[in-house]
Amino acid sequence: MAIWWFLGPAVALTAVIVVLAVLGLRRGARVEVAEPGQRREMRIYRDQLKEIERDQARGLIAAEEAERLRTETARRLLDADKRGATALGESPASMKTLALVLVALAPILAVALYWREGAPGYEDMPLVDRYAQAQVLREARPGQTAMEAAWQDDPQRPPAPEIDPQYATLMGQLREALTNRPDDPRGLRLLAVNEGNIGNYSASAAAWIHLIELQGDAAPVEDLVSLAETMALATGGLISPEAEAVLERILQRDPQNGTARYYLGLMFAQTGRPDLTFRLWRGLLEDSEPDDPWVPAIRASIEELAAAAGVRYTLPPVTAGGRGPSAADVEAASEMSNEDRQQMIGGMVEGLASRLSNQGGPAEDWARLINALGVLGQSERARAIWSEARLVFADQPAALATIDAAARQAGFTE
Known part of the structure; x- marks a missing residue:
């Protein structure tokens, strides 16, 4: 039923617009037929009649020749007048036919286009309801472990890189050493970095988590950033609730951190809030240098995000030193x-x-x-x-x- 609440006024509005357009076409057609063509021709013939009278009065042409010229010019003037009347008489009928065709086709084409490109039957959703739905979607996200498992089973996941046998042997020794000394910070950092180097992001994230837990509140922001990036890589780019908590922890300590701002914006895009993503990424883009790693991804999608957020935005050109002199x-x-x-x-x-x-x-x-x-x-x-x-x-x-x-x-x- 909701679709007819939309289509009824739309069809009526389309019909009104078409009728107004037809009236404009009819007026334009009359002006085109009566003014530029026939009236100009008739004016020329009238001027010729006056010129014949002047030439005869000055003795430039004989009376018989003047009479013949007047007769021929008058005949042409009458023919032009008849053609103008005929065109004006026929124009309304043709325009009426055109109007009927347009009135019949325009609503049909409009409905067909909406049926194909729109969402028939989808009720209008106020902005408050959209935000509420996005919040539900955000809260209903699966956890990091579930996202990692889903990414492992995803056929679009790229294959793991080839590992040099000697490198694999060293990794085995490192894992075994940490089995005996699980709380060794140096060993955990080596494990986290190298597991990530071979594409084993789940194990890398686990090592980062353990290391950061050992460090407590003294954990460097750089380690938190490495953890957030690794968690995103382990899920194929999805931001889990656990990863979001890490990003918030980073921004509490470093509000301008580019990596955290980028991934937080990505999370909002994934949960139905392109407006928040645009707001975050626009500021980040303005604060960034052209060679910052997140800049290409932002530039590739920020105009689409702006459109989804209902904001007019033109992507600025790439310029070095966009933040101005320090x-x-x-x-x-x-x-x-x-x-x-x-x-x-x-x-x-x-x-x-x-x-x-x-x-x-x-x-x-x-x-x-x-x-x-x-x-x-x-x-x-x-x-x-x-x-x-x-x-x-x-x-x-x-x-x-x-x-x-x-x-x-x-x-x-x-």
Whole structure:
């Protein structure tokens, strides 16, 4: 029943649009037939009649010749007038036929296209319900062990790499040594790395987990990142609840960690929240260098994610130094000559300014731009950027503090 609630108004709207289009076509057809063709021709013949009268009055042509020319021109004028009337008389009928055909075909074609490309019978789902369904999907994910088992049985899984016999012998010795000394941190790290090197990701993840448990809260972020990556590889790219917990642990300690932000965005995409994925990946892409490992994957799919999230987004071109000059860059530039300074950071500054103008960015990027412009001696431009940034972040006190601090460093305040 839900489909007819959609199709009924759609068909009616299609019919109205077609009728309006037909009326426009009829008007256009009349103008085309009556104005450009016949009326121009008739105007020419009238002008010729006047010219004949003038020539006769000046004695340029004899009376008999003038009469003959008038008769011939008048005949042509009458023929042109008849053709115009006939065309105008026939046009409405042809346009009426065209209108009937369009009115009959347009709704049928629209329904056929919807039936093929749409989802007949699928009721509309409010955004709140979609988010709730995504949350259910997220909570219903199988665990890491189940995902690993499913990936092992997946026919799309690539074959394991060939292992050199000598390397396999060394791996056997390492495993045996850890059987006798299971809590040896150095041995666990070697095992985790080398199991991953031979594609045995489940065993590698298990070794990382054991090592991190031994380390406790002192476990390095790098080890947590290695564990998260290995868990994703062990499931064929799916992010399990256990892997998600590791990612959250990483981001609590390092909120800007690129690997964790990428995999967390991947998890949201897998559980029906492309809007959150787009939000995470857009920020990550803006913070990344072109050679960061996650950049190609993000660039390949972020426009599709934006469309799914209902956001208009144009993928920016690949440019080195997209984050703008760092503090070290700016400090080094202050000691250079003006020419060298322009050559070093001028391109980076312009790239950052263009991105902030077109796409926006965090307060830190605005502050970096203000600082860079101050070093380059472009004080008026820096002040203008500062004023613009204060408007952008007017309702965010923390961001305003960051921007105002950059303004003070550049040598100006309100």
